Structures are given as structure tokens and as C-alpha cells.
Amino acid sequence: MGAHISIPMYERTVGQRLAFEGERCTDCGTVAFPPKGACPDCRNDEFETVDLSGTGTVYSHTVLSPGGAPPEFAGQARAEGRYVAAIVELDEGPRITAQLTDIDPETVEIGMPVSGRIRRIYEEEGVVRYGFKFGPADD
Amino acid sequence: MRDVAIVGAGQTPYGDHPEAGIKELFASAFGAMADSVDRGFDATALDAAYVGSLGVGGSQLGITGASLTSHLGLTGLPVQRVENACASGGFALLDAVHAVGSGASDAVLAAGVEKMLDLSGDRSKYWLGVSGDTEYERLAGMTFAGVYAIAARRYLHETDAEREHLSRVAVKNHENGAVNPKAQFQREVSLERATGAPEIAAPLNLYDACPTTDGAACALVVPADEAREYTDDPVYVTGFGGGSDHLALHDRETITSLSAVREAAEAAYDRADKTPEDVDFAEVHDCFTIAELLAYEDLGFADRGEGWRLIAEGRTRRDGDLPVNTSGGLKAKGHPLGATGIGQVVEVFDQLRGDAGDRQVDGDVALSHNVGGSGGAATVFIYEVDA
Ligand SMILES: [Zn+2]
Numbered sequence: 001m002g003a004h005i006s007i008p009m010y011e012r013t014v015g016q017r018l019a020f021e022g023e024r025c026t027d028c029g030t031v032a033f034p035p036k037g038a039c040p041d042c043r044n045d046e047f048e049t050v051d052l053s054g055t056g057t058v059y060s061h062t063v064l065s066p067g068g069a070p071p072e073f074a075g076q077a078r079a080e081g082r083y084v085a086a087i088v089e090l091d092e093g094p095r096i097t098a099q100l101t102d103i104d105p106e107t108v109e110i111g112m113p114v115s116g117r118i119r120r121i122y123e124e125e126g127v128v129r130y131g132f133k134f135g136p137a138d139d
Numbered sequence: 140m141r142d143v144a145i146v147g148a149g150q151t152p153y154g155d156h157p158e159a160g161i162k163e164l165f166a167s168a169f170g171a172m173a174d175s176v177d178r179g180f181d182a183t184a185l186d187a188a189y190v191g192s193l194g195v196g197g198s199q200l201g202i203t204g205a206s207l208t209s210h211l212g213l214t215g216l217p218v219q220r221v222e223n224a225c226a227s228g229g230f231a232l233l234d235a236v237h238a239v240g241s242g243a244s245d246a247v248l249a250a251g252v253e254k255m256l257d258l259s260g261d262r263s264k265y266w267l268g269v270s271g272d273t274e275y276e277r278l279a280g281m282t283f284a285g286v287y288a289i290a291a292r293r294y295l296h297e298t299d300a301e302r303e304h305l306s307r308v309a310v311k312n313h314e315n316g317a318v319n320p321k322a323q324f325q326r327e328v329s330l331e332r333a334t335g336a337p338e339i340a341a342p343l344n345l346y347d348a349c350p351t352t353d354g355a356a357c358a359l360v361v362p363a364d365e366a367r368e369y370t371d372d373p374v375y376v377t378g379f380g381g382g383s384d385h386l387a388l389h390d391r392e393t394i395t396s397l398s399a400v401r402e403a404a405e406a407a408y409d410r411a412d413k414t415p416e417d418v419d420f421a422e423v424h425d426c427f428t429i430a431e432l433l434a435y436e437d438l439g440f441a442d443r444g445e446g447w448r449l450i451a452e453g454r455t456r457r458d459g460d461l462p463v464n465t466s467g468g469l470k471a472k473g474h475p476l477g478a479t480g481i482g483q484v485v486e487v488f489d490q491l492r493g494d495a496g497d498r499q500v501d502g503d504v505a506l507s508h509n510v511g512g513s514g515g516a517a518t519v520f521i522y523e524v525d526a
């Protein structure tokens with residue numbers, strides 16, 4: 001049982017997921033990521049695309065025990081054991097949820113600098129879905 | 140708006156009901172509600188019903204509401220399923236209050252039902268993960284516990300609370316569940332056991348989480364000025380409010396306060412002309428222990444960042460000055476998703492009418508708080524009885 005992000009739906013978000021494409025409000029300059037239907041600050045609906053750095057800091061995180069992993073992540077949990085999911089505050093302001101990788105779960109701390117990298121996220125409908133995870137910023 | 144009252148409320152025992160499907164659970168709760176109406180009532184006089192339900196069999200059915208009411212021979216009336224994840228029951232009650240308050244309806248059923256324990260492990264994990272943000276939170280391999288764990292970690296970072304205060308919420312709610320014959324877990328747990336339970340999503344462990352539950356609950360909502368046709372002891376719904384927010388925690392300004400709850404609470408207090416200090420006891424949505432601490436703050440029982448002190452000082456125990464979750468809460472009483480918001484009404488109804496047995500507390504102003512997902516939706520109600 002997958003997370004029900006259909007391939008057409010995933011395809012429409014490839015810019016966000018593979019290139020950190022966000023949007024900047026043409027009125028107030030607020031940066032939104034993932035892109036929204038209206039500016040989170042002023043509700044203006046005109047934006048320009050902006051390439052985000054993909055770097056930021058850990059805002060908060062959890063270490064998920066493998067037994068509870070959603071079915072589409074059960075394979076990863078079996079292979080790797082506990083894994084870290086975090087909210088990362090990007091340097092441009094917006095926050096985003098993603099896994100942390102290339103790091104010992106016990107060493108993760110709030111405020112730690114991280115950077116994005118493209119990784120295999122999971123597989124659904126026979127198609128591998130790539131997207132970003134974050135790892136230590138100096139990697 | 141005309142004033143509104145609840146004149147009947149009942150529920151199934153919460154827990155594992157291998158013998159019952161959703162229709163049988165609903166029938167049992169409806170019967171318990173009907174029995175609680177002191178002078179009885181004519182079920183065919185119901186002129187609307189709202190039924191909270193997240194899913195059936197780990198997916199969604201069409202027209203779930205009427206499948207339940209028609210099972211009891213109630214046809215003709217408009218019936219709607221209401222879905223706002225774990226706050227479906229609260230929103231079913233909000234719709235019922237609006238319907239009666241507007242003058243459009245004179246006798247409305249607010250109900251909730253959920254059958255969770257007949258799902259396979261994988262189906263259950265899938266289905267429990269669909270009430271948050273599916274596009275990013277879920278695609279980080281996040282679980283429902285994980286979302287609340289991220290909020291808990293941040294709360295422990297921003298405040299002087301310690302990990303142990305989370306476990307103390309579980310200990311308190313199990314103390315209450317132990318004396319609730321309708322609770323799923325009618326047993327106490329020690330602090331040692333609660334702090335030492337297996338981790339599920341650090342910093343949360345198994346005893347920070349509510350169980351999965353089968354159950355149903357029903358309440359009868361009528362105009363206040365007709366309430367005495369049903370009973371000498373009506374429970375008036377004097378305050379009510381709903382709120383909504385971004386589903387993903389990362390899209391919110393803060394993750395240690397739920398703005399949907401603050402909106403709902405402000406509306407409820409305003410309408411009832413009450414303040415948090417007026418509340419004698421409350422049923423709050425403790426799907427995870429951290430959620431109860433956030434509720435203390437978002438409902439105004441404590442200042443921001445100070446909610447943990449209420450549990451540290453024992454003030455929300457049954458013998459404290461502000462008992463919270465005398466039923467056992469979601470943690471010990473159980474959490475049949477769509478039924479939970481109405482099950483809270485049952486506890487408030489019994490407490491305010493002096494029918495809560497060994498867990499009876501004093502008071503004539505009560506509050507209930509029901510949260511959907513991780514705060515994407517919420518309702519707050521204030522109830523009063525004649526002093
Ligand atoms: Zn703007």
C-alpha cells in the first residue's frame with residue numbers, strides 16, 4: 001500500500017523535489033517552499049520561480065523506530081533500522097520535512113547545519129521516486 | 140442563534156469488538172444514548188444526523204452516515220458523514236449545534252463511529268498516515284507518532300519541560316481510565332513503566348501514544364427551550380468553535396502551539412462569555428502525551444511554554460483544581476477516530492449530571508477539545524448546567 005502520490009502528481013512536483021524550486025511573491029518578496037496557491041504572508045497569487053540553496057538548519061527531528069514505518073518505507077527500515085525525519089529551516093526562510101541521511105541519529109541536534117542531496121525516497125507503482133534528503137552541511 | 144442543549148449521550152465500551160461491525164457499534168451507542176434520555180424520545184422525530192467517521196475497512200465508503208441510521212430503521216431524514224480525521228466527531232457536533240441553533244432543526248443526532256482493530260498491520264499503518272500532509276511529511280517516511288514527536292522535541296527545546304512530564308500525562312490518564320468501565324485500558328501504569336516503554340518515534344515511546352480502538356458514541360442535540368421536555372438535567376452547549384490550519388507542521392509559524400485550537404477556543408470562550416479560569420474540568424485530545432501539554436496552553440489553562448507545570452504539580456489529576464481527561468482520555472479510554480469527539484461529550488454529560496461514578500469530579504462548567512490530524516482541524520465546546 002503506497003502513499004498514493006500518483007506518478008502524474010509526482011511529475012508535477014519534480015522541480016521542487018529534484019532542484020529545490022520555490023517561488024517568490026512578486027508583491028512582498030516572501031519565499032514559499034513547497035510552492036503554494038497564495039503567498040503565505042500577503043495572499044498575492046503571483047510569483048516568480050526561485051532556485052533555493054537547499055541548505056539550512058535542523059528545526060526539530062524525530063528518530064523513527066523501524067517497526068512503525070509506513071508500508072512504502074518498510075524496506076528502508078528493514079535495511080537501515082532507525083531513521084531520522086526532520087523539519088529543516090532553509091536559509092531562505094521556509095521550512096520543509098525530509099529525511100536526514102549520512103548521519104548518526106544520536107548526533108542530530110536542533111540548529112545543526114544541513115544541506116540537501118538527491119536520493120532514492122521510495123518506490124511506488126514500480127517506479128523509483130527520487131527526491132531530497134538532508135545530510136551534514138560540510139559533506 | 141437560539142440556545143442549544145444536549146439531553147442524551149451514550150457510547151459503546153471502547154476497545155476490541157470482534158463481534159461488531161460499524162452498524163452494530165452504532166446501534167449499541169444509539170441505544171445507550173436513548174437510554175440516557177430521562178423522559179425518553181421518539182427516534183423518528185430526529186430531523187437530521189451528522190456522523191463522524193474517518194474510514195471503513197481502511198478506506199472510504201460512500202454514504203456511510205445513512206448506512207448506519209437506516210440500519211436502525213431511520214430513513215427519510217438528511218444524514219451526513221463528517222470527515223476531519225480525528226476531529227470528525229467534534230465537527231459532527233458542531234454541525235448539529237449549528238443546525239439546531241439556526242432554527243432549521245429541532246432534534247439532531249451527533250454521532251461518531253470507527254472500527255480500527257480489524258485492519259491488517261500494513262493497512263492500519265497506511266490508513267493512520269493519511270491525516271497529515273501526504274506530499275512531504277508522509278514522503279519523509281513520517282508516521283503519525285513521528286509528527287507529534289517532532290513537536291515534542293521542539294517543545295522540550297523551547298521550554299523548561301523534561302521528558303518525564305510527557306510520561307506523567309500517561310500515568311494520570313491511566314489512573315482515570317482505571318476507574319472508567321467504558322475505557323479500553325482499565326489499569327494504572329507506573330511512571331517507571333511509562334518512561335521505560337519501547338521507543339516508537341524519539342523522543343516518544345509506546346506509552347506516549349493512544350491505542351487503536353473500536354467504538355461509537357451518540358449525543359442528542361435539541362433547542363435549550365425544549366430541553367426540559369426530555370430531562371430535568373439538560374447540559375447546555377454555551378460555547379462552540381472550530382478552526383483549521385496548514386496540515387504540514389513545516390508550513391506553520393510554530394509547531395508548539397496549534398492555531399486551529401486557539402481559533403476554536405477563542406470562538407467558544409467568546410460565545411459562552413467565559414474565560415479559561417471559569418472551566419471546572421476538561422476532556423482534551425491527548426492522542427500523544429505532548430498534545431495534552433500543548434492543549435493546556437492553547438486552551439489558556441497555562442501560559443505559553445508553561446503547560447508542563449500543570450502536570451508536574453498534579454493540578455490536572457482528578458483531585459486537582461482543574462481535572463483533565465477524567466475519562467482516561469484518548470490514551471487510556473481509547474481513540475476510535477470518528478467517535479472520539481462525541482465520546483468526550485459522553486464523559487462531560489455524565490460528569491456534569493453527577494453520573495460519573497468513581498471518577499466523579501465537581502463542576503458546572505466543562506470544556507471539550509478535539510483535534511484532527513496534527514492540528515489541521517480542531518473544535519472546542521463549552522458546556523454548562525444550572526448551578
Ligand atoms: Zn506576498
